[in-house]
Amino acid sequence: MRPVILAAGDDAAIAIDAISQHAELMASGIVLVDSKSVDARKLDLLPERLPLLMVSGVLVPVSDSMEQIARRIPHAEAVEISASTPPSCAEGFDAFSAVLIDFLERRLPRATPEYRQGSDARTLRDxxxxxxxxxxxxxxxxxxxxxxxxxxxxxxxxxxxxxxxxxxxxxxxxxxxxxxxxxxxxxxxxxxxxxxxxxxxxxxxxxxxxxxxxxxxxxxxxxxxxxxxxxxxxxxxxxxxxxxxxxxxxxxxxxxxxxxxxxxxxxxxxxxxxxx
Ligand SMILES: Cc1cc2nc3c(=O)[nH]c(=O)nc-3n(C[C@H](O)[C@H](O)[C@H](O)COP(=O)(O)O)c2cc1C
CATH class of the missing domain: 2.30.110.10 (Electron Transport, Fmn-binding Protein; Chain A)
Incomplete structure (x- = not known):
């Protein structure tokens, strides 16, 4: 399984440049955090199948430019965290963890879910x-x-x-x-x-x-x-x-x-x- 690329701030632009040619071969998902300087056109060129999460407001207040980028990329999931203004480290990281885990569990689960069901005592206990x-x-x-x-x-x-x-x-x-x-x-x-x-x-x-x-x-x-x-x-x-x-x-x-x-x-x- 390829890694999920996680980049924050200005580093996001470097990460997107680095993988843009073979994005699907190099990454199984991309998470960008507070990355208002990233080029929306480059994000738009990423394959739609590649799960893309854009989170804003983790460590800097939500900015208009990040919102605009997210609006231009229909296949991206955009989440704003506005715990407080300016966000505190602990609050921002906690809210970001919750958003990130939700994204990973939905879009990139570690294993395909296999539910078990039954009316027997063992199933009930488990x-x-x-x-x-x-x-x-x-x-x-x-x-x-x-x-x-x-x-x-x-x-x-x-x-x-x-x-x-x-x-x-x-x-x-x-x-x-x-x-x-x-x-x-x-x-x-x-x-x-x-x-x-x-x-x-x-x-x-x-x-x-x-x-x-x-x-x-x-x-x-x-x-x-x-x-x-x-x-x-x-x-x-x-x-x-x-x-x-x-x-x-x-x-x-x-x-x-x-x-x-x-x-x-x-x-x-x-x-x-x-x-x-
Ligand atoms: C983590 C854990 C949780 C348990 N929860 C309960 C419980 O909620 N109610 C209960 O009756 N027994 C529960 N047990 C089992 C009792 O602790 C166990 O049967 C104990 O030996 C009862 O003691 P006694 O027979 O001296 O009353 C639990 C055991 C463990 C290890």
Whole structure:
């Protein structure tokens, strides 16, 4: 596969000159960023089949000349990013990344999409696994005031006023009864370094609390020390959800650390945004 040529500012004119003779052989697509000095006639000569994206407003405000060039090339896709004036680096790059990835996924996908469908349990699980989530450990006290907890990624915010969240716990899990009965529980959102904690709280026969730093929070509910975020809740409602219970909690106290990255889960594997 030939590369996608990406050129910004005045460099775009050089890039277009360099490939103009054999554009289709040399590139599978062209992306020009804030390139108002590029010669529209040369762009017009590029084969229509060659995907061409012209983005303006990434690092300099959108200019009329860029708009005029884009209008003259009917097969080009023209996108204006006007995050703020003048665009800030972070905002401009973020908006540009989104536009670029959308263009690449539509026009130059890495592989031809091959959808799978079905009504069987495997297909359902795999389709649900396409929804990337964070990872939490749910914690509560049992009737003997012993800490209980399990790894759960079925966590969702429900309402801001009143502040409600939910999580779904398998009826077959050893701790489901404790969570149904507990007046209070906590949701501990795990950070990038807490994968061992997630594994520990998802496996049987582990000393979950013995090997994990924790402390008593509101009402003595155990909370995992140093988590990315913790929501201390009172039980708001418990609903039946097939082979799971749907536990809705009212948040009494929320706490978070704004600089750490989350631990993620996607397609049955732990993932990370990047190291920080
Ligand atoms: C990433 C991940 C997410 C999970 N999410 C859930 C969940 O949302 N609900 C659930 O009941 N179990 C979930 N599990 C499975 C439980 O953590 C696992 O069955 C655990 O052993 C239950 O503990 P218990 O039987 O002691 O209650 C998840 C496991 C992993 C690894």
């Amino acid at each position: 389709a649900l696994g396409c929804f990337a989530t964070g990872v939490t450990v749910m914690t509560a006290k049992d009737a003997a005031s012993q800490p209980v907890g399990l790894t759960a990624n079925s966590f969702t915010s429900v309402s801001l006023d009143p502040p409600l969240l939910l999580t779904c716990i398998a009826k077959s899990s050893a701790s489901s009864e404790v969570f149904q009965m507990a007046e209070h529980f906590a949701v501990n959102v795990l950070h990038i370094g807490q994968q061992p904690t997630s594994i520990r709280f998802s496996r049987r026969n582990e000393d979950r609390f013995g090997a994990t730093p924790w402390e008593p929070g509101l009402h003595g509910t155990p909370v995992l020390t140093g988590s990315l975020a913790t929501f201390e809740c009172s039980r708001h409602a418990v609903h039946d959800g097939g082979d799971h219970i749907i536990l809705i909690g009212q948040v009494e106290r929320a706490r978070f650390e704004p600089r750490r990255d989350p631990l993620l889960y996607f397609r049955g594997k732990y993932r990370r945004l990047h190291f920080s």
